[in-house]
Amino acid sequence: MVKQALVIYNPSSVTQVGPDAWLGEIVHRICFDGGYRVNVLATEPNMRHDSLTESEIAANDLIIAAGGDGTIRLVLGTLAHLKLPLPVAIMPLGTGNQLARNLSIYEDHLLVDSLNNALNVALKGVPIPIDLGLMNGEYFAVAAGAGPMSDAVLIPNRSEKATWKMLAYMSSMVQTFALPPVVFRLAVDGEEFRVTASGLFVTNIADLGVGKLSDSAVLDDGFLDLCILNPRNFKDYLTLGFRFAGGFVGGEAPYYIKKVRAVDVEVEPVASRLSRVQRLGQRIRGFMRGETVEDRPVFQKVTAMIDGDPCGTTPMHIEVVPQAVNVLVSKRRGQE
Numbered sequence: 093m094v095k096q097a098l099v100i101y102n103p104s105s106v107t108q109v110g111p112d113a114w115l116g117e118i119v120h121r122i123c124f125d126g127g128y129r130v131n132v133l134a135t136e137p138n139m140r141h142d143s144l145t146e147s148e149i150a151a152n153d154l155i156i157a158a159g160g161d162g163t164i165r166l167v168l169g170t171l172a173h174l175k176l177p178l179p180v181a182i183m184p185l186g187t188g189n190q191l192a193r194n195l196s197i198y199e200d201h202l203l204v205d206s207l208n209n210a211l212n213v214a215l216k217g218v219p220i221p222i223d224l225g226l227m228n229g230e231y232f233a234v235a236a237g238a239g240p241m242s243d244a245v246l247i248p249n250r251s252e253k254a255t256w257k258m259l260a261y262m263s264s265m266v267q268t269f270a271l272p273p274v275v276f277r278l279a280v281d282g283e284e285f286r287v288t289a290s291g292l293f294v295t296n297i298a299d300l301g302v303g304k305l306s307d308s309a310v311l312d313d314g315f316l317d318l319c320i321l322n323p324r325n326f327k328d329y330l331t332l333g334f335r336f337a338g339g340f341v342g343g344e345a346p347y348y349i350k351k352v353r354a355v356d357v358e359v360e361p362v363a364s365r366l367s368r369v370q371r372l373g374q375r376i377r378g379f380m381r382g383e384t385v386e387d388r389p390v391f392q393k394v395t396a397m398i399d400g401d402p403c404g405t406t407p408m409h410i411e412v413v414p415q416a417v418n419v420l421v422s423k424r425r426g427q428e
Contacts, residue, residue: 094127094128094129095126095127095128095129095153095154096128096129096130096131096151096152096153096154097122097126097128097129097130097131097152097153097154097155097156098130098131098132098133098148098149098152098154098155098156099115099118099119099122099130099131099132099133099156099158100132100133100135100155100156100157100158100163100166100167101115101118101132101133101134101135101157101158101159101163101183101185102134102135102158102159102160102162102163102185102186103134103135111158114158114183114185114207115132115158117207117211118156118158118183118207118211119132121211121214121215122154122156122211122214122215125211125215126154126214126215128153128154131152133148135159135163135166139166140166140169140230141166141169141170141172141173141230141231142170142173143170144170146174146176149170149171149174149176149178150174150176150178152178153178154178154179154181154214155167155171155178155179155180155181156180156181156182156183156214157180157181157182157183158183158185159183159185159186160184160185160186160187160188160189160400161186161188161189161190161191161233161234161399161400162186162399162400162401163186164182164184164186164191164192164233164399165231165232165233165234165398165399165401167180168180168224168231168233168416168417168419169224169230169231169232171416171417171418172224172231172413172416172417173231177418178418179219179418179419179420180417180418180419180420181210181213181214181217181419181420182195182197182210182213182419182420183207183210183211183214184197184198184206184210185207188234188400189206190234190235190297190299190399191233191234191297192210193297193299194297194298194299194311195222195311195419195421195425196421196422196424196425197209197210197213197421197422198210212422213420213421213422214420216422216423217420217421217422217423217426218420218421218422218423218426219418219419219420219421219426220312220418220419220421220425220426221312221415221416221417221418222311222312222415222416222417222418222419223296223311223312223313223314223315223316223412223413223414223415223416224296224412224413224416224417225294225296225316225398225410225411225412225413226410226411226412226413227294227396227398227403227408227409227410228396228403228404228408228409230398230403231413231416232296232398232399233296233297233399234295234296234297234398234399234400235293235294235295235296235297235397235398235399236293236294236295236396236397236398236403236408236410237291237292237293237294237396237397237398238274238276238292238357238394238395238396238397238406238408239273239274239276239289239290239291239292239394240271240272240273240274240290240291241290241291241293241321242291242292242293242395242397243271243394243395243397271290273288273289273290273322274288274289274290274292274359274391274394275287275288275359275360275362275391276288276289276292276357276358276359276360277357277358277359277360278318278355278356278357278358279355279356280318280350280352280354280355280356281352281353281354281355286360287320287322287348288322289320289321289322290321290322291319291320291321291322292318292319292320292321292357293318293319293321294316294317294318294319294352294355294410295309295316295317295319296309296311296316296317296412297309297311298310306319306349307349308349308351312415313351314353314412314414314415315351315352315353315412316351316352316353316355316410316412317349317350317351317352318348318349318350318351318352318355319348319349320348320349352412353411353412354409354410354411354412355409355410355411356407356408356409356410357406357407357408357409357410358406358407358408359391359392359393359394359406359407361390361391361392362390393405393406393407394406396408
């Protein structure tokens with residue numbers, strides 16, 4: 093019997109070229125080098141993990157996810173929702189390609205053909221089980237977040253991401269020093285506490301592409317890493333800047349990491365306490381925009397982010413789904 097493969101791709105993936113430049117190559121290689129009969133399915137706006145039926149997916153021997161982190165999240169979430177153990181091959185064709193980076197499928201280098209590497213993994217790789225996160229009923233593969241530093245991931249538009257790639261995120265992250273922190277109320281595996289933070293992330297991966305968010309995050313350990321960032325002065329911002337821009341680990345910046353299985357995130361509706369640098373940055377930002385600035389804002393709720401996309405607002409219930417899906421990686425990566 094001929095093997096079946098389904099390519100699920102994003103027709104508007106944020107790359108320098110459109111699907112017409114790479115979809116044909118994917119189909120050709122999978123057909124002629126892999127011996128598969130290939131069908132293709134274009135994603136549509138507002139598709140969710142429950143948009144596709146089991147009959148559309150289960151008849152295949154291989155699922156290929158082609159696009160950025162949002163497309164990868166959709167495909168993996170679909171497999172997890174349907175509880176199908178089918179192997180998934182990732183074609184990293186977005187801006188960040190964060191999951192592919194952490195699985196050693198993608199390398200951002202001018203001399204490396206990332207699509208060819210991904211196709212080789214699809215044809216010769218081995219499946220490994222990885223965890224996913226679940227935030228308010230939505231699956232994620234990379235990270236969930238809230239607060240100004242999380243919002244910075246959402247700021248760059250499609251054109252900026254296509255042109256500047258990861259530099260677009262670095263630019264928006266730098267601007268967060270002018271934004272006030274948020275007071276969060278957290279319930280972590282039965283323990284409740286309150287924190288003030290400029291960024292709160294619950295991550296499934298270690299490397300963000302512009303540096304490490306967590307040094308201990310592992311894709312198959314049955315945990316997520318809760319990362320709380322609250323820089324207070326220029327030295328803190330500088331330390332975090334080195335951490336993200338260069339992968340530097342260390343320093344004295346307020347940075348808290350805890351392994352969790354589940355966490356509930358709510359906003360405490362009280363005035364956040366601004367540091368001197370945050371107050372100065374906020375006033376400069378207000379002056380440049382001609383706006384009146386409230387020194388101590390009171391947040392009722394903030395935007396929730398998963399894998400670089402907005403996904404409602406707080407409160408957030410986040411939990412790990414251990415070994416939710418099977419992803420193809422190189423044989424060397426599979427033996428690690």
